[in-house]
Amino acid sequence: MNEMTELGRLRSEVPAPTAEALAAQEDRFLAALAAPATPATPAEQEDRRHGAFPASRRGRRGRLLFGGLLAAAALAAAAVLGPVLAGPGARPTAYANSAIGIELRGDEYVATIKDPFADHALYSEAFRAMGLDVALDLRPASPTAVGEVFRLGFSGTTESDRIGGTLRPEGCTPGRPGCALTVTVSKDFGGKGVLYLGRPARPGELYQNNADAGRKGEALEGYVVDGRPVAEVLAETRRRGLEVTFQIIEPAPGGDGFSVDPRGQSAKVGGHWVVWAAEPYRQGAVRLLVSEKRVPKNPVTGD
Template identity: 55%
Template sequence: MNELSDLARVRDEELAGRASGAGARALLASVTATDPADLLDPATVPGAGRGRLRTRPMVVGTLAAAALAAAIVIGPSFVDTGSGPATSYANSAIEIERRGGSWIAKVRDPFADHALYGEAFRAVGVDLDMELVPVTPDRVGEIVQFGGQDTNDKAIGGGAEPEGCTIGQEGCFMVVSVEEGFTGHGTLKFGRPARPGEVYQSHGPATRKGGMLAGVRVDERPVREVLAEVRRRGLKAVFQIIEPNPGGDGYGMNPARQSEKVGGDWIVWEAEAHQEGVVRLLVSEKRVAKNPVYGGPKPRQDTSE
């Protein structure tokens, strides 16, 4: 069985029911010890006067008083071991649980403020900042960038839960795993689905299998020929003008040149996914001996449709 399938679920509506800290427990004791009739008087309700509280006549018993205390305790949920960091944590963006020697983090809101992800990891003793960035559909759920130090060679991975599901479909979630013992500080960029019109932050070749130009050879061809194929597929193109180094070993990019008009006889060196329905063509005005993107011929890849 996939260990991720056993990950405990903590939902927003359940968070209000977790009274975990000393203050919350004291509040619970206070409310359950109050005469039910007194609860109708706002002056006797903890916190009254800091906001509006509407009441109506009701019969308040022990269970109802406990429910009221639970409703007042709202916010992140965690399991307090009494010593050391929590063993699990959840907020509106992410939930984390220790499983089989790893911290398993399930993304609940891929569009949340990334500070909420870091808050959750630090609550369980892991100093890891995570940001979810828009990527091409084939890279959703992948780690697209990682930086860190003093990590004791602990593995960090990404994927989907349940295993093998398609992220974006109902019941399929993005999951990050971090081996216990991770130390130091880490920064992680994790691929999420792009909103309509959002530019991808991880650019892969558009010609590989599943890409917008799958099955098309674009490198070392004139711009006019590649644009004809782009339009035939109902796509749009933007340009990035590059300046090959002498001999074609690498290239530079001058921001001041990006508004120049690109001629049909310019040379295309690569096509990348820019955003949904749009490819970015890396072009230069002159042909050079080597493909500057690769320092030689473009490596072979699966370009089938």
């Protein structure tokens, strides 16, 4: 059992004291501190040497321990902030649990992700406590896609309903102090929403976003693969210490799009094949979209 679980148990077992009881307890505690120390009798000194305590002193120790339990219960209550209400019938203005904190700022709710690897149910719990029907699904993303919205679906009740996600402050580096994934929801949002947002990937996790591996901050930064032979691109990936996986595509005539045959992915890719795109695959690896035949324009980008 961890410390937070134990504190939660104590919180549930110790009834909330009344204001009068707390005041009386404080008076007794202060009086006890102010009382002059009573010299120990020879018998008490003998007891102490053998690890024994007089009954009167055990009683005081027990009262101090009880006060400590009340303090522990108070800490447990502080660990999870319940909804803070603005007034009767109003939506809460703030809520927090171990995974996310939400507060009303001006005309929108700002949700700050404290644990991007938490159970998604904790995110839903927080939004629900705020009176919002919003689901948040965080997916592993390549470095430049952390904070990007992969997919967004919602049904609003008014034209002003809006929902979105990003990194704050804008342009910050994930994992550094002060940089956090955030979700914003309009103050009067009355619909239903689901937001798929990029989060940092754990080691070995496959990225679930589509991006250009050659853009700034990605594994092939500054390198353009468009139309290059596979052998040439592989030389560059080896130079950068990257692993490579292939996705074989079938370009449409003229290069207007492409298709992918899952059954044809085991074909041996030759060095003369054409690389049309490179995507982040996982940490230290990229995926090359290739075809055996060359077409007039890039079937992936349409250029």
